[in-house]
Amino acid sequence: MDIGVVSAQDAMQSAFTGVMLRGSGVNWDLRKKEPYEIYSFLSFDVPVGTSGDCFDRYICRMHEMRQSVRLINQCLNLLNSSFFNWNLGLVSAPLFCSRTFDKKNIMEGLIHHFQFFSSGFSVRPGQTYVGVEAPKGEFGCFLVSDGSSSPYRCRIRAPGFAHLHGLDKMVRGHMLADCVTVIGTQDIVLGELDR
Secondary structure (H helix, E strand, O other), rough: OOOOOOHHHHHHOOOOHHHHHOOEEEEOOOOHOOOOHHHHHHOOOOOOOOOOHHHHHHHHHHHHHHHHHHHHHHHHHHHOOEEEEEOOOOEOOOOOOOOEEEEHHHHHHHHHHHHHHHHHHOOOOEEEEEEEEEEEEEEEEEEEEOOOOOOEEEEOOOOOHHHHHHHHHOOOOHHHHHHHHOOOOOOOOHHHHHO
């Protein structure tokens, strides 16, 4: 407690997302504010901290795991039993997947499949950004298209980059051993920072 404190204002100014933002008392979750996929049909709570320290972030993560189990149970209840083989525990393929049969048994189907997946498809010119609520925060992808089958520009926003940037301010005045706790609650993976 009282280690690595981040105020709500500092968290927003540092572009923190996920638990790093909610642990500081800011109620922001893309699944609630800008629902995508089936999140608008599911019921779940967004855990929010109060003091913005390592303990608050830890408690938020524990509550989020419970909410994840709650979401999984709701999704399992929504599954249509005709698409689920309860004896084997496997999801069976829907009836409308006949193209799989074509590409495995007919040569033209295989050629079409190869052309489609090797050259891709053309996307009209423009730009878009899509973000999802990942376990570490907002994971986003910004794409710019020039009308060809490959993007003109692709920028991936990994949440850990902004969180690592705030490390210096979070550990000032603390012991060296406290740095491990702060990094742990930031949940940084250095592989994602290269993006």
